[in-house]
Amino acid sequence: xxKYDAIIIGAGNGGLMSTLELAKYGKKVLLLEKSNKxxxxxxxxxRGRFEFEASLFGLNNYGNEEHPGxxxxxxxxxxxxxxVDFVTVKEAYHVYAMDENVDYTMPFGIMEYMEKMxxxxxxxxxxxxxxxxxxxxxxEALIYIEQNKNKLDASYLKRNFxxxxxxxxxxxxxxxxxxxxxxxxxxxxxxxxxYFGSPTDKLSFVHFAASFFSxxxxxxxxxxxxSGELSLxxxxxxxxxxGEIKYNSMVKEILFKDRKIAGVHLTNxxxxxxxxxxxxxxxxxxxxxxxxxxxxxxxxxxxxNSRILGGKGFSIFLGLNQSPKDLGLENYxxxxxxxxxxxxxxxxxxxxKTCSSMxxxxxxxxxxxxxxxxxxxxFNSPLMQDTFIKNVTEKNYFELKSxxxxxxxxxxEKTTKISIKPYIxxxxxxxxxxxxxxxxHPDGSIYxxxxxxxxxxxxxxxxxxKETLLENLRFCGSFSSTLSGFGATYMSGHxxxxxxxxxxxxEEETWN
Amino acid sequence: xxxDLKGLNKDALKFKEIEKNREKIIHGSSANAIPTQFRANxxxxxxxxxxxxxxxxxxxxxxxxxxxxxxVPDIDQKTKRLAYFQPGQCISxxxxxxxxxxxxxxxxxxxxxxxxxxxxxxxxxQRKPNGIVxxxxxxxxxxxxxxxxxxxxxxxxxxxxxxxxxxxxxxxESGITPxxxxxxxxxxxxxxxxxxxLYGVEKEENILFYKRLEExxxxxxxxxxxxxxxxxxxxxxxxxxKDLIDPYLENENSFFVSGPLEMYDYVNTLLKDYHLPxxxxxxxxxxxxxxxxxNDLYQVTVVIKEKEITIPCRARETLxxxxxxxxxxxxxxxxxxxxxxxxxxxIEGTVKTFNDSIRASDKEFKYIxxxxxxxxxxxxxxxPF
Numbered sequence: 018x019x020k021y022d023a024i025i026i027g028a029g030n031g032g033l034m035s036t037l038e039l040a041k042y043g044k045k046v047l048l049l050e051k052s053n054k055x056x057x058x059x060x061x062x063x064r065g066r067f068e069f070e071a072s073l074f075g076l077n078n079y080g081n082e083e084h085p086g087x088x089x090x091x092x093x094x095x096x097x098x099x100x101v102d103f104v105t106v107k108e109a110y111h112v113y114a115m116d117e118n119v120d121y122t123m124p125f126g127i128m129e130y131m132e133k134m135x136x137x138x139x140x141x142x143x144x145x146x147x148x149x150x151x152x153x154x155x156x157e158a159l160i161y162i163e164q165n166k167n168k169l170d171a172s173y174l175k176r177n178f179x180x181x182x183x184x185x186x187x188x189x190x191x192x193x194x195x196x197x198x199x200x201x202x203x204x205x206x207x208x209x210x211x212y213f214g215s216p217t218d219k220l221s222f223v224h225f226a227a228s229f230f231s232x233x234x235x236x237x238x239x240x241x242x243x244s245g246e247l248s249l250x251x252x253x254x255x256x257x258x259x260g261e262i263k264y265n266s267m268v269k270e271i272l273f274k275d276r277k278i279a280g281v282h283l284t285n286x287x288x289x290x291x292x293x294x295x296x297x298x299x300x301x302x303x304x305x306x307x308x309x310x311x312x313x314x315x316x317x318x319x320x321x322n323s324r325i326l327g328g329k330g331f332s333i334f335l336g337l338n339q340s341p342k343d344l345g346l347e348n349y350x351x352x353x354x355x356x357x358x359x360x361x362x363x364x365x366x367x368x369x370k371t372c373s374s375m376x377x378x379x380x381x382x383x384x385x386x387x388x389x390x391x392x393x394x395x396f397n398s399p400l401m402q403d404t405f406i407k408n409v410t411e412k413n414y415f416e417l418k419s420x421x422x423x424x425x426x427x428x429x430e431k432t433t434k435i436s437i438k439p440y441i442x443x444x445x446x447x448x449x450x451x452x453x454x455x456x457x458h459p460d461g462s463i464y465x466x467x468x469x470x471x472x473x474x475x476x477x478x479x480x481x482x483k484e485t486l487l488e489n490l491r492f493c494g495s496f497s498s499t500l501s502g503f504g505a506t507y508m509s510g511h512x513x514x515x516x517x518x519x520x521x522x523x524e525e526e527t528w529n
Numbered sequence: 530x531x532x533d534l535k536g537l538n539k540d541a542l543k544f545k546e547i548e549k550n551r552e553k554i555i556h557g558s559s560a561n562a563i564p565t566q567f568r569a570n571x572x573x574x575x576x577x578x579x580x581x582x583x584x585x586x587x588x589x590x591x592x593x594x595x596x597x598x599x600x601v602p603d604i605d606q607k608t609k610r611l612a613y614f615q616p617g618q619c620i621s622x623x624x625x626x627x628x629x630x631x632x633x634x635x636x637x638x639x640x641x642x643x644x645x646x647x648x649x650x651x652x653x654x655q656r657k658p659n660g661i662v663x664x665x666x667x668x669x670x671x672x673x674x675x676x677x678x679x680x681x682x683x684x685x686x687x688x689x690x691x692x693x694x695x696x697x698x699x700x701x702e703s704g705i706t707p708x709x710x711x712x713x714x715x716x717x718x719x720x721x722x723x724x725x726x727l728y729g730v731e732k733e734e735n736i737l738f739y740k741r742l743e744e745x746x747x748x749x750x751x752x753x754x755x756x757x758x759x760x761x762x763x764x765x766x767x768x769x770x771k772d773l774i775d776p777y778l779e780n781e782n783s784f785f786v787s788g789p790l791e792m793y794d795y796v797n798t799l800l801k802d803y804h805l806p807x808x809x810x811x812x813x814x815x816x817x818x819x820x821x822x823x824n825d826l827y828q829v830t831v832v833i834k835e836k837e838i839t840i841p842c843r844a845r846e847t848l849x850x851x852x853x854x855x856x857x858x859x860x861x862x863x864x865x866x867x868x869x870x871x872x873x874x875x876i877e878g879t880v881k882t883f884n885d886s887i888r889a890s891d892k893e894f895k896y897i898x899x900x901x902x903x904x905x906x907x908x909x910x911x912x913p914f
Contacts, residue, residue, distance in 0.1 A: 053860060053870070053872060053913040054872065054913065061888050061889075061890065062869070062888075063867070063869070063886045063887075063888060064684065065684075065807075066807075068888055068889060147532050147533075150532060151532060171545075174544075175541075179541070180532050180534055182540075182541035182544045183534050183537040183538060183540050183541045184534070184537060184540070185540075185541075185543070185544045185547070186540060186543040186544065186546075186547060187537070187540065192537075195534060195536050195537055196532070196533075196534070241889075242888075242889040242890040242893060243888075243889065243890060245888055245889075245890035245891070246889070246890040246893065248890075249890050249891070249893070249894040249896075250894075252894075253894060263834075263914060264913040264914060265860070265913060265914050266914070301563055301564070304563050305562070305563035305564060305565045306565050313563075315560050316555070317563075318559070318560050318561065318562065318563055319555050319556065319558050319559065319560050320555050320558075321563045322558045322559045322560070322561060322563065323554055323555045323557075323558035329569065338806050338807060338808055403568070403569075406568045406569045406572070407568070409572055411575070411576075411613040411644070411645060412613070412645060412719075414572075414576065414613070415615055419688070419689055419690060422690060423689075423690055426690070438690065440808075441690055441691045441808065442691070442806070442807055442808035443691070443808075444688055444690050444691045449569040450569050450572045450573045450576060451573070452569075453567070453569040453570040453572070453573040454573035454574075454576075454577050457570070459564075459567045459569075459570065460567045460568065460569040460570065461569045461570075461573075470554070471547075471550055471551040471554045472551075475547060476547050476548070476550070476551040479547050479548050479551075480548050480551050480552070483548070
């Protein structure tokens with residue numbers, strides 16, 4: 018049997034991107050995927066006359082030719098950027114706080130954002146300016162660190178990113194306090210914390226700020242044909258470049274020879290040989306279930322046991338039989354929260370009574386995404402604790418998920434004063450069980466490990482090489498160093514491919 | 530811009546400590562084995578098993594051309610517990626007949642309570658004139674026979690956030706099976722809605738579950754049943770009328786339509802008079818085959834893993850049917866193009882498809898559903914393996 022230069026487990030964003038990149042470098046690669054299509058959560062599905070987007074509500078860090086984000090550069094390098102039709106989402110977010118009955122609409126563009134904030138919170142402009150300067154510096158610094166991880170130049174860092182260094186170990190709350198941002202402005206600014214899955218008293222400032230900067234400066238994009246278009250494009254490009262993909266192929270065991278990775282054994286009995294693996298699945302599953310016990314490094318147990326799983330997915334997909342205009346849905350992205358205090362809100366999201374959500378009117382970004390006179394409205398309301406899973410029984414599951422969905426829709430109706438329920442033509446509700454089913458991730462976590470304390474972005478990035486605990490085994494996807502989100506997981510695939518190319522080179526050198 | 534970060538000046542030094550601090554935390558945590566069981570994943574497996582193995586516990590002859598098969602787990606194959614389901618859902622059952630491997634979806638006709646109490650499903654199969662699988666079941670399947678079935682699937686279910694509380698089921702012939710499951714679930718307190726069943730058949734002896742339906746109607750005031758039988762002047766479905774339906778209507782009503790294809794046109798025309806939004810009319814997916822004629826014979830090349838197999842396929846035959854006949858097994862569930870389970874790549878040739886449930890991105894990258902695609906030329910498809 019011919020041996021592969023590398024095998025990639027899991028065709029999520031990270032797996033697809035790393036496979037394509039290795040294939041472009043002429044490596045013989047095999048991508049294994051347990052389901053029958055690529056993308057993982059980057060997919061869509063049909064109910065009745067509606068095609069629902071499963072997870073992408075805005076591709077961050079992309080931008081455009083004039084203002085390219087990192088992801089744009091990556092797409093361009095791989096020749097992808099001309100092959101996707103993107104639309105730009107029209108406003109950043111529209112946030113409602115139920116406890117105070119207030120709402121704020123925030124635009125894209127740094128200047129526009131600051132002006133709008135000044136309008137809502139007079140006297141906030143100075144602090145906002147400081148925030149964006151710090152945010153931009155954080156973004157640049159993170160790019161530098163990512164590219165020079167193993168040879169960081171302390172004096173370069175000090176010279177170019179002095180303020181970044183000062184805030185690099187702090188939480189969002191701590192830094193916003195330090196720059197004296199008025200409380201209300203802080204709350205409006207951080208109301209999209211749910212994107213990160215951690216409340217602002219736990220989330221790293223530099224992670225939040227760098228992503229927030231890209232979002233406001235470059236805007237958010239969605240492909241016309243939803244995220245499946247990106248996944249299928251990557252699939253096609255992999256094949257064009259000689260890469261192989263096998264679907265319905267689930268790995269049962271990673272094989273070793275002389276204590277080195279030798280290949281994979283699938284549940285259907287097939288065996289494929291390689292010395293290099295990239296896993297787009299969680300280290301918890303890889304080290305917990307795919308390795309022979311004797312090959313599990315003690316540090317991988319300690320590492321896994323030191324981490325907490327992030328929020329678990331809960332989503333509602335609605336096909337409505339009226340147009341957004343007729344319904345009164347003017348915005349694209351609605352953040353409905355019980356409170357603007359992210360810590361309080363985090364606790365709310367840990368209970369079964371949660372009714373807060375992020376809601377998206379897909380038609381307000383892509384008018385043609387459903388039939389004329391209809392609307393696609395999707396809600397995300399990740400659950401931050403396992404209360405739901407612990408309460409589910411065979412008998413109550415369908416009723417319980419329907420009840421939670423109802424309280425989320427009710428809260429949306431009450432807060433926005435827009436009637437939704439009478440117009441529901443199709444509905445699908447995805448719970449942590451659904452996410453566990455489709456991704457295989459432990460407990461249906463959609464954020465990978467929780468971004469908190471020393472498991473925030475920067476500590477993960479800085480320790481990544483050291484934590485490559487098994488030679489020639491690398492990770493990508495939301496459980497890896499870049500954390501969750503479309504932009505992040507595509508980048509993680511790029512980084513894993515880079516790492517594996519280096520591993521392959523090293524191996525070749527030893528042979529020569 | 531001068532950023533007044535005085536309070537944080539010293540903190541720059543902490544950057545150097547990040548790796549060490551992380552290491553400390555990891556070092557101090559437990560070296561116990563990594564957890565391998567997660568409740569949400571266990572539940573996912575319980576609710577959505579990829580396969581279930583069952584055996585036939587009992588066979589009940591409903592009438593000359595219909596039998597109910599009671600399915601229980603085949604413990605030898607490690608299926609311990611059948612997956613819970615929603616009334617109206619089906620399972621796909623796999624059978625080997627001569628050289629072919631066939632999968633067919635059948636609605637589960639019992640209450641979900643039967644899974645909880647007795648760990649069983651019932652499916653009811655009626656003989657179709659040329660039905661390979663239905664004839665096999667009626668003539669050859671016996672008690673203790675073993676089968677592989679799918680997990681429960683399908684969207685023909687009552688959804689309280691979408692459907693009206695008052696359901697009018699317009700049913701023809703064996704289309705009663707999912708509706709019986711709903712009625713049983715209402716009786717068992719699992720579904721909280723009202724159900725009126727307008728049940729039509731060609732001949733009186735075709736009425737299935739008569740005794741049980743009468744029992745449910747008498748014991749539960751949320752359930753009503755009316756029977757219609759074709760006579761010389763009118764077929765049963767021509768007897769569905771406003772006069773029949775109107776007495777059962779409330780402010781808001783959902784129609785659930787389940788039966789053979791020939792009744793759909795009539796029923797759809799009838800329901801047009803009510804000017805209902807689409808959301809209030811739901812169809813069972815199994816409306817049989819679509820009228821595509823033509824005897825032309827095409828060659829279909831199926832790429833499966835690295836192998837290529839070429840088989841003949843008539844113009845009126847779906848690609849999936851041809852594959853099944855020739856023993857090529859692929860994933861399939863619904864057989865009407867909706868579930869996407871058999872999704873495959875069209876490499877060459879053209880097909881005609883009777884269902885538009887294909888994602889926009891799949892259209893762009895030439896994916897089709899072989900279960901609802903008829904060849905219009907010689908065709909090459911690649912299965913997702």
